[in-house]
Amino acid sequence: MQREENKKLSSWRETWIVNKKLLQRLHTDRPKFLALRILKNIWDALTPYVGIWLSALIIEELAGSRNPDTLLHLVLAALFSAAGIALTGAFLKRTFEIENTGFYYYIRKMLSDKMLDIDFCIADETETRSRLSVIYQNQNGGGWGLGRAISLVDSLISSLFTLLGGIALTITLFTSHVPDSAGNMTFLNSPLFLLPLLAVMLGVIYLAPMLSNKADSYYALDSDVHNMGNRLFGHFGFLCYYNQRAADIRIYRQDILCQKYNFDKTSAFNSKGHFAKLARGPMGMYSGASAAVSGILTGVIYVFVCLKAWAGAFGAGMMTQYIGAITRFATGLSSLISNAGQLRINTSFLKQVFDFLEQPNVMYQGSLTIEKRNDRQYEVEFRDVSFRYPGSQQYVLRHVNMKFRVGQRLAVVGPNGSGKTTFIKLLCRLYDPTEGTILLNGFDIRKYDYQEYLSIFSVVFQDFALTELPLGENVATAAEYDRTLAKSCLEKAGFGERLKELPEGLNTYLGKTLNEDGVDMSGGERQKIALARALYKDSPFIVLDEPTAALDPLAEAEIYSKFNEIIEDKTAIYISHRLSSCRFCDEILVFDKGHIVQQGSHETLVSAIGGKYHELWHAQAQYYDNRENAPKENIF
Numbered sequence: 001m002q003r004e005e006n007k008k009l010s011s012w013r014e015t016w017i018v019n020k021k022l023l024q025r026l027h028t029d030r031p032k033f034l035a036l037r038i039l040k041n042i043w044d045a046l047t048p049y050v051g052i053w054l055s056a057l058i059i060e061e062l063a064g065s066r067n068p069d070t071l072l073h074l075v076l077a078a079l080f081s082a083a084g085i086a087l088t089g090a091f092l093k094r095t096f097e098i099e100n101t102g103f104y105y106y107i108r109k110m111l112s113d114k115m116l117d118i119d120f121c122i123a124d125e126t127e128t129r130s131r132l133s134v135i136y137q138n139q140n141g142g143g144w145g146l147g148r149a150i151s152l153v154d155s156l157i158s159s160l161f162t163l164l165g166g167i168a169l170t171i172t173l174f175t176s177h178v179p180d181s182a183g184n185m186t187f188l189n190s191p192l193f194l195l196p197l198l199a200v201m202l203g204v205i206y207l208a209p210m211l212s213n214k215a216d217s218y219y220a221l222d223s224d225v226h227n228m229g230n231r232l233f234g235h236f237g238f239l240c241y242y243n244q245r246a247a248d249i250r251i252y253r254q255d256i257l258c259q260k261y262n263f264d265k266t267s268a269f270n271s272k273g274h275f276a277k278l279a280r281g282p283m284g285m286y287s288g289a290s291a292a293v294s295g296i297l298t299g300v301i302y303v304f305v306c307l308k309a310w311a312g313a314f315g316a317g318m319m320t321q322y323i324g325a326i327t328r329f330a331t332g333l334s335s336l337i338s339n340a341g342q343l344r345i346n347t348s349f350l351k352q353v354f355d356f357l358e359q360p361n362v363m364y365q366g367s368l369t370i371e372k373r374n375d376r377q378y379e380v381e382f383r384d385v386s387f388r389y390p391g392s393q394q395y396v397l398r399h400v401n402m403k404f405r406v407g408q409r410l411a412v413v414g415p416n417g418s419g420k421t422t423f424i425k426l427l428c429r430l431y432d433p434t435e436g437t438i439l440l441n442g443f444d445i446r447k448y449d450y451q452e453y454l455s456i457f458s459v460v461f462q463d464f465a466l467t468e469l470p471l472g473e474n475v476a477t478a479a480e481y482d483r484t485l486a487k488s489c490l491e492k493a494g495f496g497e498r499l500k501e502l503p504e505g506l507n508t509y510l511g512k513t514l515n516e517d518g519v520d521m522s523g524g525e526r527q528k529i530a531l532a533r534a535l536y537k538d539s540p541f542i543v544l545d546e547p548t549a550a551l552d553p554l555a556e557a558e559i560y561s562k563f564n565e566i567i568e569d570k571t572a573i574y575i576s577h578r579l580s581s582c583r584f585c586d587e588i589l590v591f592d593k594g595h596i597v598q599q600g601s602h603e604t605l606v607s608a609i610g611g612k613y614h615e616l617w618h619a620q621a622q623y624y625d626n627r628e629n630a631p632k633e634n635i636f
Ligand code: ADP
Pocket: 124, 389, 392, 396, 414, 415, 416, 417, 418, 419, 420, 421, 422, 423
């Protein structure tokens, strides 16, 4: 699919539309940067002609009347203009470099901001992640995409102005006449000679970049091979860098397993790989032919200028000017065509970026505000809710009906894959139900302002993510925060003793990536920090998905013993595989194959013989029952 998209070269119209979009975006986001970039390119393209022109005048004067005053003026003009150009150029460069700082970050941020802005349900799709990954691969592997478009626009502006400057200084080469006294050489004045000469020049100028673009296009059109090679290298080439993998790599000798991907000679970038074959074959030939054709152009120009000068059409000074200007003109034209071709190749990559950036959100955005209630009287109801994940025909939840009573401790249990986490994702509106409605205080949750709705939930997901920033900032998810509150949340989450041991306390960095004195926390410690973060947010609803999975039995027991103190007056929803840990909950929802099959207190459910809860309870209890000296009541 990707390969097919890239194989289609964009039309010139599309090239213009897509690249214009980028310029408009730059103009909106960073107008000063864009203006400076254009100015710098024009400056760099035109200023060399000043030197060429003044040098030609000096040589002309030296070869002609040799007037000392004129010469002095010309030399001074050459000196001052060179100094002025160099100074202004340096100033422009410096100002540009300052503006350019962070440009790479700006490009990356464009994509990551979009990723944050899109609905979770789109961000969660494999297709979205793979699109983003292809964009990064194109960018990091072949350099295609946003960065390339900007540097190509730079080069286009520069080559366009190089052309204009070259034309301005060369027009007289074609209009100057060889004197009649030159005899046969007057054929150089004839349009019949000039036209084929121009045709040859333009032909060569067109052919060279076309051949070079053809060579480059192999990289672009085969970007899928390139990307796959790059992905393999990105994964296997850096396998040994990660300390989390170090033990497994040694014990299972995964390095040997990976050798094939690192050293296989037929892999994309190796000596017998795809691109090596292309380089030995058509890609190399086109590239060589392009260089050869460029050489012919320079030769033809030199011969023409020399012949006209020899026949007396102009003197040595003008000859210098023409040679200098035409050489620059030829380079400019070549680069204009080559860059325009590259811009066209790059357009399909840039289009992928814009298709991603312009992908619309699909979730309804309501505007109702959520009443801030001190009594935390928020009531949530699932009314006949069914759900299937986007792109899937299979229902993961079916006809779910339930109501949370405020202040309740609600446990959600059930076998793997029965829909517990999906139920939570719907509750937090990470997805909208396929059928049915979820209501908050009687209103469809879609009608509320999304950010406000999210603010009433604190969730500790199973795969929670902490940052490598200091502990306190992680708990508060802010740089400025209430230290006393952060400390008390950590204590409630069972991290109090560990906090006392940390010399830097709340300022301790998590991990060593950002600070060498940082501390690598264990899985259980990280889970406690995640719990403290949920408590710090102090939302009316707290959702805990297996919150003690990584804790040792003592730590787990400590958390449960003060669960009521931790949760206070919040409504707690609690997912667990360990049924014993649900016993303190007022109500238990039992999920099986996407349905709520039972609902009630632990005592009611455990005595419902033949029910799912009874089955799960005894499956766990039996394992411990068979162990010697394991008192049944204290098992879980
Ligand atoms: P549980 O939390 O009870 O283990 P989940 O709610 O995580 O179950 O998963 C329920 C079903 O939904 C599983 O069959 C799972 O494979 C599927 N599922 C979960 N996440 C996705 C997703 N993002 N896309 C498609 N299917 C998913």
